[in-house]
Amino acid sequence: ETGVTQTPRHLVMGMTNKKSLKCEQHLGHNAMYWYKQSAKKPLELMFVYNFKEQTENNSVPSRFSPECPNSSHLFLHLHTLQPEDSALYLCASSHPAPGQGSVRSSYEQYFGPGTRLTVT
Amino acid sequence: GENVEQHPSTLSVQEGDSAVIKCTYSDSASNYFPWYKQELGKGPQLIIDIRSNVGEKKDQRIAVTLNKTAKHFSLHITETQPEDSAVYFCAASMGEYGNKLVFGAGTILRVKS
Numbered sequence: 001e002t003g004v005t006q007t008p009r010h011l012v013m014g015m016t017n018k019k020s021l022k023c024e025q026h027l028g029h030n031a032m033y034w035y036k037q038s039a040k041k042p043l044e045l046m047f048v049y050n051f052k053e054q055t056e057n058n059s060v061p062s063r064f065s066p067e068c069p070n071s072s073h074l075f076l077h078l079h080t081l082q083p084e085d086s087a088l089y090l091c092a093s094s095h096p097a098p099g100q101g102s103v104r105s106s107y108e109q110y111f112g113p114g115t116r117l118t119v120t
Numbered sequence: 121g122e123n124v125e126q127h128p129s130t131l132s133v134q135e136g137d138s139a140v141i142k143c144t145y146s147d148s149a150s151n152y153f154p155w156y157k158q159e160l161g162k163g164p165q166l167i168i169d170i171r172s173n174v175g176e177k178k179d180q181r182i183a184v185t186l187n188k189t190a191k192h193f194s195l196h197i198t199e200t201q202p203e204d205s206a207v208y209f210c211a212a213s214m215g216e217y218g219n220k221l222v223f224g225a226g227t228i229l230r231v232k233s
Binding site for chain 2: 033107113
C-alpha cells in the first residue's frame with residue numbers, strides 16, 4: 001500500500017454518461033496529480049494541484065474536470081467522453097514544490113493503483 | 121518541452137544476470153530523475169531516484185547513474201530475481217518547481233528462472 005487510494009478500480013461508461021473518479025491520500029501531502037496511462041502512450045500528466053490550487057493543466061480537454069476540495073482528496077469529473085479516453089487514470093501525491101509553501105522536497109510522487117476506465 | 125526516450129522496450133534476462141535500462145532527456149534544465157516499477161494491476165512504485173547534483177546512487181541491487189553532459193541516465197539491476205519482472209519507467213522533471221514529471225515509454229523486464 002502506498003497510502004494513496006482510488007475508487008472505483010474499474011469503470012465502464014457510455015459516451016453520454018457523467019461519472020467521477022476519487023482519489024484520497026493518507027500521507028500528509030499537499031500536492032496531488034492526475035495522470036493518464038494508455039496502451040500506446042507514456043504516462044501523461046494531466047493536472048497538478050498544490051495546496052488545493054490548480055497549478056498545471058496539461059492541455060486537457062474540458063470533458064475532464066478536476067476538483068480538489070482539500071489536500072487529501074482529489075476528484076476527476078468525467079462527461080461526454082470519447083472511446084479514445086479509455087485508459088488507466090492514476091492519481092499521485094507528493095509534498096508541494098519548494099517555493100510553494102513547503103520546505104520539503106516535492107520530488108517523490110506516490111501513486112495510487114489507478115481506475116481502469118472503459119468508454120463504450 | 122521535455123522529451124524522454126527509453127530503451128529497450130523489452131528486456132529478457134536470466135535469473136542472476138544484470139539488467140540495464142537507459143533513458144535520454146532533452147531539457148538540460150531537468151534536475152530530478154526517478155525510476156518507477158509497475159506490476160500488473162498496480163500503480164507505479166518509486167524504486168530509486170537521483171538529482172542532478174549527483175552522478176550515481178545505489179540501493180542494494182539497484183543503482184542509477186546520471187550523465188548530465190550527455191543528458192542520459194540508466195537503471196542497473198544486479199542479481200536479478202523473478203520478482204523483478206515488471207514494467208520500468210524512467211522520468212525527468214520539468215517546470216520551475218520540479219514536480220512535473222515527463223515519463224519514458226517503459227521497459228518490460230522479464231527475468232527467466
